[in-house]
Amino acid sequence: MERELIFDIDMSDYDDVRYCCSGADVCLDCWPLMTVAIKVMDTALRDDFGFDHILWVYSDRRGVHCWVCDRRARRLTNEQRAAVADYFRVYNGxxxxxxxxxxxxxxxxxxxxxxxxxxxxxxxxxxxxxxxxxxxxxxxxxxxxxxxxxxxxxxxxxxxxxxxxxxxxxxxxxxxxxxxxxxxxxxxxxxxxxxxxxxxxxxxxxxxxPRLDMEVSKHMNHLLKAPFCVHPKTGRVCVPIDPDRCEDFDPTAVPALSELLEELNMGTPKSDGEWEATLLGQSIKFFRSSFLQPLLKSCKVQHFTMLLLSSFVFKIVNSGSPSSSSP
Incomplete structure (x- = not known):
């Protein structure tokens, strides 16, 4: 019924223009290409399409993923998703x-x-x-x-x-x-x-x-690694990226599962918020405060609005046509 509008950008698609790395390898010399992609697309998604709830995630190896989670983005058809993706189509490799x-x-x-x-x-x-x-x-x-x-x-x-x-x-x-x-x-x-x-x-x-994998964005059933999952080859966690500070993001400093386990085994207090005391702490706080909480608030507002509208329609249906003096 619904699916986030997603975008996938892989560093390996830039192999013909970068000379420091190739394939799945990345370094601080070529990673700024991902920073550029985030800046260009985040601005367009917000200013040109009016989306608000956008999450950028490090793919944990060679690129970034973008999750657009606004209700109207989630309800787009495959044809509409293809139209949005084509808006960004410039590079024809x-x-x-x-x-x-x-x-x-x-x-x-x-x-x-x-x-x-x-x-x-x-x-x-x-x-x-x-x-x-x-x-x-x-x-x-x-x-x-x-x-x-x-x-x-x-x-x-x-x-x-x-x-x-x-x-x-x-x-x-x-x-x-x-x-x-x-x-x-x-x-x-x-x-x-x-x-x-x-x-x-x-x-x-x-x-x-930005060089997009266009097919990922065009279909509702395309698979993509979820935020905070662990990459099976690198062991690193798919952490969110703040688009307003994407220049500061260092893919080589992303915590790995082994590091997190070591932190927990060394005596991190056992509580509901124990992960916030690890290397994932800042990522979790950013995810909750800048993305999850605003999205949940938006969903509640939309749900409350739909309830009011449904109640109003129900009253009209059960009481006959509204009088000429009704608003």
Whole structure:
């Protein structure tokens, strides 16, 4: 009858743009991609769709899960869920297609423009570009150049970056220098056209925009690990993530079941709240105060409203049509 609207984002889907890890492995250099995904999607779910009861959870190995628990989200049909998921569809990954993001139209959709200006552009320029050394070698920058639709512009940059014009190469971090050269070329002079200027945004979206497992969100019967369960391989607990402080979340510091058992065996007081004295304490408090209690309050209000409405309808049915003076 009902099911939370869920989203699944796995770090392994970013393997073509991260060079520090691959597969299920994550580190503090690539994990910020999950931080970006949380910021972009949490803002859109709240501001664009009006959802309130959203829980972000560390999947305990390679990504994050999002549970949207508002009553109207829980009652969405599969078709409606697919429509919500398609709202976030930008990245069209394909091994046979060098260009995985196509931003059409004279201007960006307001959601995409907000995501780009407030999150993606800053993260790409300040952290990801140098953190992953995206333009440091020929192998890496040859993944970016095919995104440029103008072959002459791409060839000119390739020639410059290969060192054929060493006298024109400024000193500094090659990633920053080459990125500035790319932007200057596509935003000015003979290459200053809408398609090429938009290409800069497409590169940033290709490398940083959230990559969703779309099928997880489209169907009510898809399985997903519940919050606070234990991952069978890592032994770590699926803890909630505060979207307002997601930059501070460290996946390498998430408590494991063995650590929790050791804490309990060392003399944690036996009481109903014993887990709050362990490494899970802060996660449990956040789950209760920021998610569970507001959700329960919302459910009670909705239930009380339905009771009042049912009572009103019952009285009308049993007393005949309301008089003309009735409100």
């Amino acid at each position: 394909s091994e046979n297609n060098a260009k995985k993001v196509s931003l059409t139209g004279p201007v960006l959709h307001p959601f995409l423009a907000r995501s780009y200006m407030e999150v993606l552009e800053v993260f790409f320029d300040k952290k990801f570009l140098c953190g992953q050394q995206l333009l440091s070698t020929q192998e890496k920058y040859e993944k970016i150049l095919p995104i440029i639709p103008d072959e002459s512009a791409a060839a000119e940059l390739h020639d410059r970056w290969q060192g054929n014009r060493r006298s024109s190469i400024p000193k500094g971090d090659p990633n920053i220098v080459r990125w500035e050269q790319l932007k200057n070329m596509l935003q000015s002079g003979k290459h200053k056209r809408q398609g090429l200027r938009r290409c800069i945004e497409e590169i940033v979206f290709s490398y940083t925009y």
